[in-house]
Amino acid sequence: MKTLLVVYQSRSAKTAAMAEAVARGARRALEQAEALTEVELVLKRAPEAGPEDVLAADALILGTPENFGYMSGLMKDFLERVFYPCEGRIEGRPWALFVGAGQDGRGAVSSVERIVTGLRLRRRHEPIIALGELTPEIVGRCEELGATFAAGLAAGVL
Numbered sequence: 001m002k003t004l005l006v007v008y009q010s011r012s013a014k015t016a017a018m019a020e021a022v023a024r025g026a027r028r029a030l031e032q033a034e035a036l037t038e039v040e041l042v043l044k045r046a047p048e049a050g051p052e053d054v055l056a057a058d059a060l061i062l063g064t065p066e067n068f069g070y071m072s073g074l075m076k077d078f079l080e081r082v083f084y085p086c087e088g089r090i091e092g093r094p095w096a097l098f099v100g101a102g103q104d105g106r107g108a109v110s111s112v113e114r115i116v117t118g119l120r121l122r123r124r125h126e127p128i129i130a131l132g133e134l135t136p137e138i139v140g141r142c143e144e145l146g147a148t149f150a151a152g153l154a155a156g157v158l
Contacts, residue, residue: 002039002153003056006146008063008098009046009074014134015065015100018142019043022061022098025143026150039153046078051085059093059149059158060121062112065100069107079115086119094158096125096145105129124149124158 004026010016023043030039044053046064054060064075071079097112099105109127116123125145130138152158 001037002058004039004041004059004061004146004149004153005049005053005057006041006043006061006063007046007049007053007075007078008043009072009078010063010065010100011072012065012100014130015063015098017134017139018098018100018128018130019063021139021142022063022146025146025148027146028143029147029150030154033151033154039150041150046072046074049078049082051082054082054086055089057090057093058153059124060095061098061145061149062095062116063098063100064108064112066102066105066108069103071108071111075112079112083115083119091120093121094124094149094152095121096123096127096149098128098142098145099130100134101129101131103131105131124152 008019
């Protein structure tokens with residue numbers, strides 16, 4: 001069985017809704033492909049996730065709000081807690097990012113990318129940035145992201 005891990009942090013509804021959309025898309029894709037027994041979806045808030053979750057995952061999707069032009073403090077805490085235990089052990093695994101932004105999201109994206117680059121993960125999707133209000137288009141893109149990762153893992157091509 002393969003594992004898709006979605007780790008997010010949200011104090012407001014926007015980033016949490018994005019995470020739920022990613023999970024919904026993944027579940028829908030797995031149901032349609034009848035691959036529910038092939039891929040496990042794990043959805044966790046950043047404070048609840050740790051190195052064991054990342055080491056067990058075959059793919060990782062991260063979600064964070066933009067706080068002061070940076071990732072959230074709890075997302076940074078998560079990445080700090082997993083970095084050294086996972087360093088050199090998860091190279092090449094696919095990852096993606098979604099950001100609930102108030103400014104432009106670029107600072108949050110670059111701060112996450114700097115850390116994930118050190119883990120040598122492979123970005124498999126452009127970051128999704130929800131600037132301002134969460135629109136149906138962004139929700140759809142998040143669902144598509146989850147579906148793409150789940151189907152890719154089930155098919156062995158991600």
